[in-house]
Amino acid sequence: MAQVTVTIDSKTYRMACEEGQEAHLSELAGRFDRYVGHLKDQFGEIGDLRITVMAGIMVMDELHELQRRMRGLEAEVETLKKTRDSVLSRADKTDQEIAEALIGVTGKIESIASKLAGRS
Numbered sequence: 001m002a003q004v005t006v007t008i009d010s011k012t013y014r015m016a017c018e019e020g021q022e023a024h025l026s027e028l029a030g031r032f033d034r035y036v037g038h039l040k041d042q043f044g045e046i047g048d049l050r051i052t053v054m055a056g057i058m059v060m061d062e063l064h065e066l067q068r069r070m071r072g073l074e075a076e077v078e079t080l081k082k083t084r085d086s087v088l089s090r091a092d093k094t095d096q097e098i099a100e101a102l103i104g105v106t107g108k109i110e111s112i113a114s115k116l117a118g119r120s
Helices: 022-043 048-119
Strands: 002-008 011-017
Touching: 002 022, 011 022, 022 048
Parallel strands: none
Antiparallel strands: 002 011
């Protein structure tokens, strides 16, 4: 297990993570530190625990909004897939009807050509 030291609100924390995930964990800690810094700038020194809880709630709110948007996009994708499948099905049916009509017309043309050839 790898170890990484992160800094949040000017305090360092040593954390364990999967091998190769050190940079990712550091980046996540940096993002969380920005939330904490933003709240401190906005509210001042109101206590480390309270600031941390508020930052956590902000992150969860952002996550909730992104999940809501993702569900909406997934529903839209499903609708588009169903529409695409319906259009493709209708196009296949139309192609089949055109092919059948062409076969019928070809038969009539051959019949007319045969009659004309018999008159010559």
